[in-house]
Amino acid sequence: MKKTSKKTWFIAFVVSLGGFLFGFDAGIISGVMSYAGPEFDLNDIQSGWVVSSPSFAAMIAMLISGRLSDIVGRKKVLLMVAFLYALSAVLSAYALSYNMLWIARMIGGLAFGAALILAPTYIAEISSAENRGKLVSIQQLNIVLGFFAAFLCNYYLNELNTSSSSFLTDETVWRWMLGVELIPALLYFFMLFFVPKSPRWLFLKRKIEEAKSILRDLHGSLKAKSEIESIEKNITKESTKEKVRIWELIKPGLRFIFFVGLSLGILQQITGINAIYFYATSIFKQTGIGTNAAFASGVLLSLTTVVFTFVAIFLIDRMGRRPLLLTGIAGIALSMLLCGYGFNKATYQLTEEEVNSISALDPSKLSTIVGKTFESDIDFKRAMKEALGTQIYAKNEGAILEAATDMNATLVLVGILGFIACFAFSLGPVMWVMLSEMYPNKYRGLAIGVIGFVNSFSSWLIQQIFPWELSNLGNAMTFLIFGIIALIGFFILFKILPETKGKSLEELEAELIKK
Incomplete structure (x- = not known):
């Protein structure tokens, strides 16, 4: 591997640490609520808001971060993101009340909403066409590694919280869980100083020589020349491009693929993925295995996610998008129904x-x-x-x-792990790949933005109502609902989902717009 290639991989890894922090923040809260909820005597709505408030803030950040980065630059906004992560970790750890806790977590939500939009954008802008897909996929891998690190951290801190311990108690252990995030946040902040500004952004700001210098440093003179030509051609094309409006997404030529994308975006969240991740420890407690075993099961859950994310990366260009998605959604439905059955027999x-x-x-x-x-x-x-x-x-x-x-706790554990495995090789990564492939270049940014916003709103809604569901509908009915939703989603997508594997963007545009 050439030196410039190693440098590009390093930069992509650093920038996608924002994804790691998102995964860490999302995973850590499942252990935190086992202690912070009782300490502040939170009701179901308050518990839901502490967990879901970052996702609510992320929706706002997703709407403004792209435009802000166009004005001040990708790198400056990413530095702000790292700072907000660090600030959120400190304020969360020192939270003296319910209100201070959710406000601190919303600050972190602004960070990960911006990071999820900007990291793939920046990585795509410093990559060559040959390695863009692999480099952008580092973001998804970092997210699941963040989940794994969080569940592992929760497990060890919970193990250290014993009756004989004066260092960690029920009143302090959750503060350490939240405070530990400061370490990767500071690492992210300082490592960002070693990444260059986006060359494409520099071109847009007419800083041509600086942009060319960065491209030569990343790709070498020969490759940089073709990248420079490609960027200049694209900028000229975009400068003459008409502005598209949101209602154009539902005009006859686009209506079908917009509905397909919207279905994927909503289904990815309403089958319950973030209820499982964000409330994993609480869910495992419901099976009666005890607090310590619940934390240990969280580690197993996150490890399963990592393993099957690699499976997705390996299979997506071999097996194809449609069979991978349909197989995964069918598995999700069966897994959730199995959980519902297990809880119903308790x-x-x-x-x-x-x-x-x-x-x-x-x-x-x-x-x-x-x-x-x-x-x-x-x-x-x-x-x-x-x-x-x-x-x-x-x-x-x-x-x-x-x-x-x-009850048969093993049955529920198998159901949860089955759900996580199926999600990790299907709806999790494949949805975003299909969204990037289905839409014409002119409408791609707008379509993905709208679907991403709806996806985030669905995520927030599920996180917010999940504690209420468990208290008022019960464990069995809650998982039964998720299973039925996945089953309905399977039959809808079986009917409408296209295959995008092995086709150029131009071929897909001609085929799908015609359809």
Whole structure:
């Protein structure tokens, strides 16, 4: 590998660390809420808002970050992103109230919304055509590695939080979980000083010689010459291009592929992926395996994501987009239905010995519950909250459910891991690949922007309502709904999803616009 190629790979890796921080932030909160929720005595809506508020802020950042980077430059905005990540980590760790916690997390949301838009843009602008796809894919890989690092961090910090520990307690362990993010955020900030400005942005700002110098440094003189010609030709073409309007996406020639893209964008989120990621520890607690095992299962979940993301990278150009997506969505539906079945078979009963074994519980308050069998998790949790109060129940939920739950926890674990595996090789990465391929060049940016916004809104909505669903609909019904949605999505996409593998963008434009 040539020196210039190594330099390009290094730059792509540094810039996509924003994706790592997104994954880390998203993964870490599943462990945090096991402690921060009870400490601030949060209700379902408040818990949902703490988890989902970064996604809400990210929607705003996605709308403005592209335009801001056109004005001040990609690199400056990425430096702001790294700073906001660091600021969010510090403020979150020192949060003194519910309001301070969600505001701190929204600051982080502004960062990852901008990062998810700008990192692929910047990487594409410093890459050559031959390695652009591989380099941009580093972003998705960094996201899943961030999830893995977060779940691993949560697991070890939870293991260190013992009754004999004076360093980590229930009141401080979640602050360390959030504060650890400061380390990769600072690393990201300082490493960004080693990446150049985007040569394409420099061309747009008429800083031609600086842009040419960077391209020569990255690709060598010969390759840089063809890249310079390509950029100059593209800028000339764009300067004469008519501005497109959002309503043009639903005109007859584009309506079909816009509907396909919108279906993919919505389905990717409403099948429950971010409910699983953001609430993984809470979900595993519901199976009765206990708090420690729930944290360990989170590590297994994130490792599964990493493995099957590599599977997607390996198969996407061999197997094709359509079969990969349809196979994955069918697997998602079956996995969610399996989880619903497992939870539906659960029963809940506390014996006197089990109550006495949990030191934080007052047996006198549970006299009407001890020995009684509950067929529904909703009824059991409602009775426990009425007897103990929501804060005491929330603090001890893992231990209570571990003692009371009688169910096949392995069945649910298989269902969750099956869902994660199927998502990681289908809807996760393949959706974005198809969105980049289906639309004519003139409309591509607008279409992906609109679908990305709807995708982010769907993500925020699922995160916000998931705690309410568990409390009011129950575990079984919640997962059954996700399974049914995936099943409906499978039949819709089986009917309408095109195959884009092995076709040039021009061929796809002629074929899909005609359709």
